[in-house]
Amino acid sequence: MTISTGNASPRPVGLGSFLRPGGRVRSLGGQVVSILVTLFGLLVLTFVIGRMMPADPVRAIVGEDATQDTYRMVYERLGLDRPIWEQFFRYLGDVVTGNFGVAIRTGQPVISDILHVMPATIELATFAIVIGAGLGIPLGVIAAVNRDKLADNVIRVFSLLGHSMPIFWTGMIGLIIFYASLGWVGGSGRMSSFYIGLVRGPTGFLLIDSLIAGEWDVFWSALNHLILPASLLGYSSSAYITRMTRSFMLDQLNQEYVTTARVKGLSRHDTIWKHAFVNIRVQLVTIVALSYGGLLEGAVLIETVFAWPGFGQYLTNNLLIGDMNAVMTCVLIVGVIFIGLNVLSDVLYRVFDPRTR
C-alpha cells in the first residue's frame, strides 16, 4: 500500500481558477494588477462589440424619418466622427466617471434603470441558489458515498437532466402544469397585478419590503410567484453543484484518514459528515459563489418566460430595440459581477483554508 501524502485535495478548477493562470499562487498585489487588466480587457471587448454592429446607433435614437441635419447632429454628439482611439478614451472616461448614458426606451440613465431592476433578479437568484445548493450538496455526498451503485447512477441522470433542459421551455411547462392546471403557484410577474404598487419599500426586495410594511397578502403573493421560477433555476444550477460535490467528496473518501476513522470505530455517518464533509466545505463555498454568477445566464431566459421585471428582461428588451449602449452596459455589469464573485471566492478560500495562508 502506498503512503498517502495527505491533504492532496485539489483546488477547484473551472471558472474559479481563471484569475490564477497556471495555478500559481499569486501575491495580493499581483492579483490586484491581474483584476485591473481583466477589467480593462472587459472594457475593450464591450467597446469593440458595441462598435462592430452593422445596426446604426444614430438611427436607433433619432428614428427612421429624421432629417439629415438631426442625423448629423446626433452623429457628432455621439462622437462618431472622431478617430476610433479617441472614441475609446471617451468611453473609458465615461465608464470611470460612472456615466453610462441614457436608455432610449425609458429615457432614464442606464445605470439607474439597472439599479432599479436588479433587486428583482437578486431576489430570484438568491432563492434559486438556496434551492440549488440545498439540493445539490446532499445529492453529491450521497452519490459519492454510493459510488457506482444504483443511487449514484440515478443521481447522475437526475442532475444531467437538470443540466440538459432548456430552461425557458421548462418554465412554460411549469406554468402549464402548476399554474394553469393545478393552480398551485402564481403566474407571471413578481406578484398578482392586484397588489402592484401597494408596497414601495426601501430595499426593492419585495419579500423584505412587504414584511416591513406588514402586508402579508403581498408577501404571500410574491412568494407564490417566486417559488416556481426559483425552483427551476435552482434545479438547473444544482447539476454543477452535485457533480463538484461528488468529485470533492470522492477525493476525501479515498484518503487514509477516512479508513482510520472507520477502524477506530467511528460510525459511517459521523465519518462522512464530521470528517470528510468538513474538509470540503471551503471548496463548496467557492462552487456555490460561482454558480450564483452563472444564474444570471438562466435569469435572462426565465425572466422572459415569467415576465419577471428584472435585469434579464431589461437586457432582452433593450436588445430587441437595438439600444446597444444599454445592452453593452448590462454586459459590462455581468462581467464585473463575475469577476467580483471570483475575487470573493478567492478571498473566502484564503480566509477559511489554513493551508493557503
Next chain:
Amino acid sequence: MTDIVNAPKPASRRQPAVAPLLNVLRFLLRSPTSAFGLAVITLLVLLAIFAPLLATHDPYVQNLNNVLQPPGGNHLFGTDELGRDIFSRLLHGTRITLNIIFLVTITVGPIGLAVGTIAGYLGGIFDTILMRITDIFLSFPGLILALAFVAALGPSLNNAIIAIALTSWPPIARLARAETLTFRSSDYIAAARLQGASPFRIIMHSIVPMCLPSVMIRLTLNMATVILTAAGLGFLGLGAQPPMPEWGAMIATGRRYMLDSWWLVTFPGVSILLVSLAFNLLGDGLRDALDPKQMNRR
C-alpha cells in the same frame, strides 16, 4: 526475406487508427447511459439524413383551415398556428440542429487547440497575452456574451452560429494549454527539438495529437451547451428566424398558444431536451472511456 514480405499486413493504413476507436465504442456500449446517448444521436443523424422521406407533410406549407389541431390522426404531433405539421417541422429541424453543432465544433476545436497549444508550448509573453484574452472571454456567462455578439451582428441563424463559436473556444483553449504543459518537458518533445523540428512542427505533430482525446471529450460535452444556447437565442428571437423550423424559435411562437394548445411547445422542447441530454450522457461516457486519470481515480 520472403517471410518479411509475406508477413500479415494491416488490412489498411487506417487499421491502427480504427482499432482504438472500436475499443472506445465497445466501452461506451457497456454503460446503459452512454449507450442511450449514442442511440439518440445516431437516431438524430439518421432522421436528419432521411428527413424529406420521413416527413408526412411539407414543413413550410400553411393550411389555415387546419390550425392548432391536437396530436393524432393525420398529424402525429398536431399542427401549429398556421396549420403546419409539427412532426414534419421537427424532422426538418434536426438538420438545423446538426448544422449548428457541426459548424460550431469545426470552428471552436481548431481555434481552441491553436490558442491553447501555442500558449502552452511557447510560454512567456505569448502565454500571458493569449491566456489574458481567454480569461476576459471567460468572465462572461456564454449566453450573455453570445447575446451581445448577436445584438451587434444582427439577428439571424448564421450570426447566432458565429456568436456561439466566438464564445465557446476559451474553455477548449484552457484545456489544450493545460494538456500541453504536461507534455512540454517530456523526452519525446526534447528529442523532436534536438532533431531540429520547428516549434510549428512540434506543435502540429507532437503536441496536438496528444491533446486531441481530452479536447474531443470537451467538444462533445460542449455540444449540449451549444444546442441549449442556440435554442435560447432562437427563443429570444435572435437566432433562426421564422418560418425556419428551428426548435427554439418554434417554442417562441408556440408560447402564445401554450395554455390551450400544449403540443406547440411540448414537442420541440422534448426534442431539445433529448438531444442535449444525449450529448451530455455521451460526453460523460467518453470521459470515463478516454481519460486515464479519471479511470485511476474511480
